[in-house]
Amino acid sequence: MSTQPIEDSHDEPLFPMPPLTEQALRVAVRSLGLSAAVRFEEEFHSAWQEAVQTDSTVPMHTFLQRWGIFVALRRYPERARRLHELETAVAEASSVEDARCAAAEIGVLLDAARREVAA
Structure with a gap:
């Protein structure tokens, strides 16, 4: 798997990280694309x-967390591009080891997104 950096330090976010509210996330998701907005x-x-x-409030809390991570992953164009590249690499991997390497890098991206959401 590639050793390229996960995030380009020059990659600017498309918009600030929204608060984890239904309306703020809805606006952010709409700006990312129609299919994501429909799924949201x-x-x-x-x-x-x-x-x-x-x-219970748990289903709504889980929903907001999941979509906050979705937005955090995709609000940086380079991060979104890399995520897509890694997802494709997992799907098309010719060996378990290649799939594991790509999946591990996806995990790093997810960790970064979770930190943004928690901040």
């Missing part, structure tokens, strides 16, 4: 339904 709405309604049925 579908998952929002499912999480809302589950929260009502279980009388």
Whole structure:
């Protein structure tokens, strides 16, 4: 697998990291693409339904965390490009070792996104 840096220090975010609220994430996801916006709405309604049925805020909290990480991963164009490249590498890997290397780098990207969301 490539040893290129995960993030280019010159890569500027498309927008600031939004707060983990439904409306702020909705706006951010819409700016990232129509298919993501459709998926966001579908998952929002499912999480809302589950929260009502279980009388728990956990489904909504999980939803907001997951979509916050989605936004954090994709708000930097270089990071989004690298994520896509690594996902393709996993899908097309010719060996388990190649898939593991790409998956490990995806893990590093996810860790960086989680830190942004937690900040």
